[in-house]
Amino acid sequence: MIDKFVSSVTEAVADVRDGSTVMIGGFGVGQPVHLIDALIEQGATGLTIVANNAGIGRAGLARLLELRRVRKVVCSFPRTADPVVFDELYKKGEIELELVPQGTLAERIRAGGAGVAGFYTATAYGTKLAEGKETCEFEGRHYVFERALHADVALIEAWQGDRWGNLTYKEAGRNFNPVMATAAKLTIAQVQHKVDLGSLEPNAIATPSIFVNRVVHIPYGDPK
Amino acid sequence: MGQSWKPLSRTEMAARVARDIPEGWYVNLGIGMPTLVSDHIPAGKDVIIHSENGIVGMGPQPKPDAVNPWLVNAGKQYVTLVTGGAIVHHADSFGMIRGGHIDLCVLGAFQVAENGDLANWATLDDAMPPAVGGAMDLCAGAQRLWIMTDQTTKSGEPKLVERCTYPLTGLACVSRVYTNVAVFDVSVSGFELVEAVPGLGIDELQDMTGATIRGKG
Numbered sequence: 139m140i141d142k143f144v145s146s147v148t149e150a151v152a153d154v155r156d157g158s159t160v161m162i163g164g165f166g167v168g169q170p171v172h173l174i175d176a177l178i179e180q181g182a183t184g185l186t187i188v189a190n191n192a193g194i195g196r197a198g199l200a201r202l203l204e205l206r207r208v209r210k211v212v213c214s215f216p217r218t219a220d221p222v223v224f225d226e227l228y229k230k231g232e233i234e235l236e237l238v239p240q241g242t243l244a245e246r247i248r249a250g251g252a253g254v255a256g257f258y259t260a261t262a263y264g265t266k267l268a269e270g271k272e273t274c275e276f277e278g279r280h281y282v283f284e285r286a287l288h289a290d291v292a293l294i295e296a297w298q299g300d301r302w303g304n305l306t307y308k309e310a311g312r313n314f315n316p317v318m319a320t321a322a323k324l325t326i327a328q329v330q331h332k333v334d335l336g337s338l339e340p341n342a343i344a345t346p347s348i349f350v351n352r353v354v355h356i357p358y359g360d361p362k
Numbered sequence: 363m364g365q366s367w368k369p370l371s372r373t374e375m376a377a378r379v380a381r382d383i384p385e386g387w388y389v390n391l392g393i394g395m396p397t398l399v400s401d402h403i404p405a406g407k408d409v410i411i412h413s414e415n416g417i418v419g420m421g422p423q424p425k426p427d428a429v430n431p432w433l434v435n436a437g438k439q440y441v442t443l444v445t446g447g448a449i450v451h452h453a454d455s456f457g458m459i460r461g462g463h464i465d466l467c468v469l470g471a472f473q474v475a476e477n478g479d480l481a482n483w484a485t486l487d488d489a490m491p492p493a494v495g496g497a498m499d500l501c502a503g504a505q506r507l508w509i510m511t512d513q514t515t516k517s518g519e520p521k522l523v524e525r526c527t528y529p530l531t532g533l534a535c536v537s538r539v540y541t542n543v544a545v546f547d548v549s550v551s552g553f554e555l556v557e558a559v560p561g562l563g564i565d566e567l568q569d570m571t572g573a574t575i576r577g578k579g
Contacts, residue, residue, distance in 0.1 A: 165415045165452070166438035167431070190452075192491075217493035228491040237492050240414060241456030241499030248453040259460060260502040264533040266484070267494065309432035309449055313415050316451040344451070360431040 142303040147176035158290040161318040162189040168311030170295040183207040192216035192224040214240035249286035251320025256285040292322035299329035303350030319349040367561035369542040377402040387465035393437040396468040414496040416455040419447025459503040467504035471511040473526040476552035476573040481528035501532025513541040520572030
């Protein structure tokens with residue numbers, strides 16, 4: 139019998155290795171905050187983080203950065219009202235940033251999950267973010283070649299999960315979570331609701347179990 | 363001696379943009395001033411607002427006692443869903459943008475050039491870490507890009523220029539500019555004046571503009 143539920147976030151992230159590339163879902167809401175805290179406790183270092191942002195305040199992802207456990211961030215928007223930790227590290231030259239347009243970031247992750255090596259996009263053509271990249275003209279329009287993104291681990295948050303790892307999401311909590319689930323060797327989901335296999339409406343399953351390796355039930359309620 | 367014309371307020375600018383959006387369009391509104399445009403689309407006129415984080419059919423901000431903490435927009439502010447609204451993931455949401463399904467995007471600007479180039483994501487200050495978000499995707503993918511901005515910076519520098527000096531967000535992507543004093547089409551021959559606030563003559567407007575203004579013709 140398949141049962142992907144593990145009993146704790148500690149167990150869920152126990153084997154994340156130093157030097158891993160870790161995708162972290164979330165966009166304002168839908169962040170796997172308990173899994174991030176577990177990764178902080180777990181101690182893996184030299185990480186590359188793929189996420190939309192680079193941490194807020196001094197908790198969560200920002201704390202992971204502050205502890206010098208992150209070598210590189212791949213993101214679209216490392217600036218917030220309170221991005222103190224990333225700012226400090228960046229100004230000191232102690233963290234590498236790969237800045238990616240948000241849609242290109244999402245598509246590179248989708249490509250990673252779908253076995254596509256790369257794709258041409260008109261986004262960023264002629265700008266600083268396309269410097270050094272291969273370009274091509276198709277039917278009179280210029281495109282930039284972008285490579286797929288893969289990860290060793292994806293940490294995501296979902297709304298409901300069953301023991302196979304079928305997942306649903308809650309409103310804007312969906313964001314990057316479903317695509318990241320497809321692009322990692324090890325996808326770990328924290329879910330608000332543990333439901334029986336068979337209780338989810340098949341068409342409502344946004345992430346089917348094939349993309350999920352571990353599920354941990356963290357019924358923390360609404361995001362603050 | 364006072365000037366005989368009065369610039370539009372933020373609200374008036376938003377109302378002016380909203381007037382030009384036809385029913386049925388799917389519209390993405392940038393963070394900041396463009397967000398105000400949705401307040402001026404009359405009830406009963408179906409204009410569907412898209413937000414990059416995966417909302418198709420975004421409604422206005424909720425009343426404080428009716429906040430759904432799971433429903434935020436691309437600016438991470440609480441919003442609502444309209445009846446008929448849908449949620450998709452980030453890759454599909456940007457597929458809608460990149461794939462040309464968004465009829466209109468309205469963004470702010472640091473500079474707009476007469477060839478339609480837009481600069482709105484980075485200044486020349488290298489000390490701050492750069493951040494781009496979805497601006498480049500919207501420039502490249504939306505069917506039309508309209509800009510909402512002041513005619514000049516706070517210090518009086520023109521924002522409509524011959525060539526952008528700030529880093530570009532997109533090339534030849536802007537088709538219309540709504541400022542606090544005028545509306546311009548951006549055509550192959552540059553900035554074409556559509557209208558100006560009452561009492562503002564073209565010579566005075568030209569003085570506030572860093573590129574040649576042409577009349578409609």
